[in-house]
Amino acid sequence: MAIRVKVMDRPVEQVSYVRATLSGLAHTFKHLVDPHKVTTQYPEETEALSKRWRGTHRMLTNEDGKAKCVACGLCPTVCPANCIKLVPGEDEQGNRFPLVFEIDEFRCIFCGYCQEVCPEEAIHLGRHYENAEYTRDGFVYDLERLTSQTHPVCEMWDPADPAGE
Amino acid sequence: MTAPVAPANPGMVTLTIEGRIVVVPPGTNLIEAAKTAGVLIPHYCYHPSLPVAGVCRMCLVEVEKFPKLTPACATSVGEGQVVHVHSDKAREARKGVLEFLLINHPLDCPICDQAGECELQDYTFAEGRKDSRYMEPKRFNPMEDFGGDVLYVPNRCILCTRCVRFMDVMAKDPVLNVSERGDRAYIGKFEGRDLTHAWAGNVVDLCPVGALLSKDFLNRARAWELDRAASVCPSCSQGCNVMLETRDNVVVRIRPRPNAAVNQHFACDVGRMNYRWINRRDRLEYPVARTANALTPASWSEAVQQAAAAIGGATHVTVLASPSLSNETLFLLSRIAVHVGASSVMTMERGDEVPLPGVPDLSLRAERVANHTGAALFGSTESDAPLASLAAGDVLIVADAAASVTTIPDGVRVVVIGTVLHESLLPHVVAALPVCNFAEEDGTFTNLRGRVQRFLQAKAAPAQARPSYRVVGELATALGAGSFPPLAADVFAVMAATFPAFTGMTYRTLGLQGAPLPLLVEASA
Numbered sequence: 001m002a003i004r005v006k007v008m009d010r011p012v013e014q015v016s017y018v019r020a021t022l023s024g025l026a027h028t029f030k031h032l033v034d035p036h037k038v039t040t041q042y043p044e045e046t047e048a049l050s051k052r053w054r055g056t057h058r059m060l061t062n063e064d065g066k067a068k069c070v071a072c073g074l075c076p077t078v079c080p081a082n083c084i085k086l087v088p089g090e091d092e093q094g095n096r097f098p099l100v101f102e103i104d105e106f107r108c109i110f111c112g113y114c115q116e117v118c119p120e121e122a123i124h125l126g127r128h129y130e131n132a133e134y135t136r137d138g139f140v141y142d143l144e145r146l147t148s149q150t151h152p153v154c155e156m157w158d159p160a161d162p163a164g165e
Numbered sequence: 166m167t168a169p170v171a172p173a174n175p176g177m178v179t180l181t182i183e184g185r186i187v188v189v190p191p192g193t194n195l196i197e198a199a200k201t202a203g204v205l206i207p208h209y210c211y212h213p214s215l216p217v218a219g220v221c222r223m224c225l226v227e228v229e230k231f232p233k234l235t236p237a238c239a240t241s242v243g244e245g246q247v248v249h250v251h252s253d254k255a256r257e258a259r260k261g262v263l264e265f266l267l268i269n270h271p272l273d274c275p276i277c278d279q280a281g282e283c284e285l286q287d288y289t290f291a292e293g294r295k296d297s298r299y300m301e302p303k304r305f306n307p308m309e310d311f312g313g314d315v316l317y318v319p320n321r322c323i324l325c326t327r328c329v330r331f332m333d334v335m336a337k338d339p340v341l342n343v344s345e346r347g348d349r350a351y352i353g354k355f356e357g358r359d360l361t362h363a364w365a366g367n368v369v370d371l372c373p374v375g376a377l378l379s380k381d382f383l384n385r386a387r388a389w390e391l392d393r394a395a396s397v398c399p400s401c402s403q404g405c406n407v408m409l410e411t412r413d414n415v416v417v418r419i420r421p422r423p424n425a426a427v428n429q430h431f432a433c434d435v436g437r438m439n440y441r442w443i444n445r446r447d448r449l450e451y452p453v454a455r456t457a458n459a460l461t462p463a464s465w466s467e468a469v470q471q472a473a474a475a476i477g478g479a480t481h482v483t484v485l486a487s488p489s490l491s492n493e494t495l496f497l498l499s500r501i502a503v504h505v506g507a508s509s510v511m512t513m514e515r516g517d518e519v520p521l522p523g524v525p526d527l528s529l530r531a532e533r534v535a536n537h538t539g540a541a542l543f544g545s546t547e548s549d550a551p552l553a554s555l556a557a558g559d560v561l562i563v564a565d566a567a568a569s570v571t572t573i574p575d576g577v578r579v580v581v582i583g584t585v586l587h588e589s590l591l592p593h594v595v596a597a598l599p600v601c602n603f604a605e606e607d608g609t610f611t612n613l614r615g616r617v618q619r620f621l622q623a624k625a626a627p628a629q630a631r632p633s634y635r636v637v638g639e640l641a642t643a644l645g646a647g648s649f650p651p652l653a654a655d656v657f658a659v660m661a662a663t664f665p666a667f668t669g670m671t672y673r674t675l676g677l678q679g680a681p682l683p684l685l686v687e688a689s690a
Contacts, residue, residue: 072275073387088384094308096276096384119275 051155054110055128057103058153059146060121067147068122071098075114075123083107084114101143105131116156124153180246187242195237195248196224206250207259207288209373210325211238214430214524216334221266221325223288225258226250234258256292263293269304269348271320279375281388285323306351311341312359314366314380314434319351322376328352328368335431335523338362352376363519363529366434370420379418381438386412394623395422395677397610398436399489399535399603401516403528404612405432406678409440409604409623416443416604416624424678427616431521433529442602443624449586449599450628460594465629465639472580472596473643479560479578482507485551487566488532488540490633491608492617493656495536496664497637497649498564499543504646509544510551512566513537530613535603539611542666563590565600565633582636598640599630606632607653609675611682618679619672 013019040047049055059067071088083106089099114123128151133139177188182195185202194217196206209221217238224237229247234255237248249255266285274280306319329341329352340360344353354360360368369379391410398405398419405428410418419440421432452468453460463471476482484502486495488511502509513534520528537547555561557576565583573579573593581590581597600606605626611617626632634656638649650656654672661667666684674680 070276071384072280073390074275077387077389088386090384 049127049129051127051158053127053129054112054125054154055151056105056126056131056149057108057114057141057146058124058126058128058149058151059101059143060124060153061147065147067098067101067143068120069098069101069118069143070096070120070122071101072096072119074117074119078113078117080111080113081107081109098143101146103141103146105139105141106136112154112156115154127152127154178242178244180242180244180248182248183250189242191242193242195226195228195235195240195242198242199237199248199250204250206237207284207292208238209284209323210327212327212371212430214335215327215330215371218326218330221323222262223259223266225255225262227252227255259288259292260294263289264297264299266323267293267297268299269320270323271303273321277318277321277375278378278383279321279372279388283375284373304348309354310380311354311377313361314438315360315369316378316380316383317352318376318378321374322352323374324350324352325373326352327371327373328377331368331371332360332362332365335367335521336362336364337522338365340365341368363435364431364433364521366437367421367431370430379437382418386417391417392623394604394621396604396620396623397535397612397618397679398432399610400433400436400439400533401530402532402534402537402613403428403530404535404610404616404618404679405436405527406618407432407436409443411624414624416440422677426678427612427618428527429524431524431527433519433521435516435519435529435533443604445585446627448584448627448630449581449597450630451599452629453586453594453597455595460591460597463596465598465631468596468598469636469639469643472598472640475578475580475595476501476505476560476562476640476644479505480558481556482560482562483551483555484509484545484562484564485566486511486540486545486562486564488513488534488537488545489603490536490540490565491603491606491620491653492536492539492543492611492667493608493634493653493660494564494637495540495543495545496660497634497641497656498562499545500646500649501562501637501641501644502544504641504644507562508554509540509546510548511537511540511545512549512551513547526614532613535612536610538613538615539609542611542664560595561593564637565602582633582640584630598636599628600633600636601626601630605630606634608634609657609679615682615685616679617667617670617675617682619675619677621677 062068076084076086083104085102086098087100088096091097112125115125174188178191179188182199182202183204187198187202189198196208196211199206206224208224210218219236219239225234226237227249228235309317311317332341333339340354340358342353343350369377390412394409396407396409398407406422406424408420408422409416419437421428421430423430452463452465454463454468454471482505484498484507486498513532515531516533518528518531555574555577559577561577562580577593578595579590579593581594582600584602586597604623607622609617609619634653635651642648657672661670666682668683
């Protein structure tokens with residue numbers, strides 16, 4: 001049995017595409033002159049990050065330019081991704097300091113536990129997301145790189161709103 | 166209120182601690198009595214191996230019908246006593262004690278070596294205040310080198326005087342004292358004296374906080390990163406029970422493990438420091454056999470066959486075994502020696518005997534090898550010139566004793582079963598079989614009093630090295646001396662069945678505290 005198609009007989013002003021096209025074009029032209037911008041012109045422009053944004057790490061330094069880290073070993077202990085390598089040592093004054101401090105940013109899950117646990121407020125996550133390297137090794141940040149970076153660091157909580165509400 | 170019904174325990178004291186009935190001998194103090202009930206009474210100055218001082222006031226507990234709180238370390242048990250360790254009153258008192266202890270404490274846990282195994286941390290976490298009310302500047306004293314291996318950080322000191330009492334009573338070398346008084350007090354050394362006693366390293370373990378530190382271990386590792394394995398110190402024939410502590414498969418520290426029958430809670434500095442050789446990297450890592458006049462890497466079966474062929478074709482076989490090998494390995498070597506009619510010799514390194522006067526029969530022994538009693542039991546005789554009788558055509562089996570091998574006559578072939586391959590042996594070696602050192606395998610040592618003690622594997626073996634009992638067992642099998650199981654516990658069982666001296670012993674009955682040889686027990690009974 002052949003399929004029967006019901007042909008609706010509708011007035012032309014209802015089925016014409018001309019009206020819809022014109023209304024769409026009107027919308028487009030309206031946005032052409034509307035000053036409200038949707039697109040950010042990255043990389044020339046960037047969006048502001050939240051103060052609690054957790055990106056690649058930074059190690060803060062004290063006045064004489066040395067890392068604040070005292071190699072207490074809490075961050076490698078607390079790190080759930082096991083991405084921090086720390087070898088403690090002693091400097092000439094007998095102070096503890098990290099001989100080796102490496103963070104594998106590929107392994108890192110950016111949970112922020114290292115920053116939270118740090119008793120010296122040395123290791124911080126950064127408000128930074130532009131990461132590109134020519135080799136995979138470049139993502140293992142050593143102490144020199146961690147201390148020389150200058151991007152702003154994460155505030156784990158807003159001092160004005162410590163409960164995060 | 167009716168008194169708790171005491172079970173019939175003549176000669177014993179029955180009391181209640183934290184609602185649990187405890188039966189202990191009279192004269193026991195409350196800390197020890199509570200331990201038997203599984204209750205830990207916080208304490209600093211009390212140590213089971215040292216005389217009671219009662220200075221830290223941390224072990225205050227509430228005893229019913231006592232007018233005030235009493236220090237548990239200095240209170241003997243009494244019949245029908247009811248002790249409350251965690252009552253509000255006792256907890257409040259200990260909280261106050263902790264607050265005072267922390268007044269001048271620098272709170273530098275991040276850089277303190279004791280962090281993670283610090284009793285001040287533990288008890289503060291369990292019962293202390295969360296904050297400090299102390300506003301004044303903290304007292305500061307500089308670090309002081311106490312000589313020997315010990316570093317003193319006075320700011321962290323809680324003046325429990327365990328170290329002072331150890332040097333007084335145990336070492337009988339009273340170098341330490343409490344200098345000054347009140348809040349200026351610190352642990353001082355007597356003028357011109359240093360902590361150089363051979364057992365002085367124990368003060369580092371005894372210190373419940375991070376005030377006394379080992380210079381050797383300083384900043385090397387955090388306590389929670391360490392893996393621990395029960396072992397026996399191989400540095401002398403005393404056989405002190407120790408804990409081998411490893412970090413990333415490297416032994417970083419040796420600490421004593423309590424054993425009332427051998428070393429109580431102590432270990433000497435020689436034993437503590439003698440661990441670097443365990444980690445050495447220049448090891449024999451794969452089997453080597455001689456083919457066409459050159460030593461080449463070989464498979465295990467080839468190397469064992471080559472060694473067996475050389476031993477089988479020898480005019481005379483000499484076994485030079487290290488007296489620091491385990492009983493199991495020495496037993497299997499003795500099977501080979503009996504089978505091929507070999508003579509077994511050993512050499513021993515000797516040093517000065519240094520006793521710890523406070524503990525009976527505890528001493529750094531003159532024989533600086535772990536198992537010369539075992540080696541002698543298995544027929545090895547000590548010799549100053551073990552290689553004097555070697556002649557061409559002989560085979561020498563060197564079992565991890567190469568340090569004492571210097572010159573070998575021409576025509577003598579050498580089978581090495583060892584951790585390292587010494588260059589002086591190279592021209593003579595027909596086969597070299599890599600084995601584990603004592604930290605890499607299981608086994609037992611027999612100490613000089615005939616106590617058989619187990620040690621457990623603490624780290625992984627390098628490359629292809631195998632446990633020494635397994636290698637020697639395979640060699641014995643290849644020689645036709647019988648077949649032997651590949652596990653240490655099973656080799657020990659075969660040994661106990663073969664050697665009357667070990668009758669009835671198994672790894673299970675030895676436990677981790679060891680047991681004296683049955684023959685000795687009968688002899689003393």
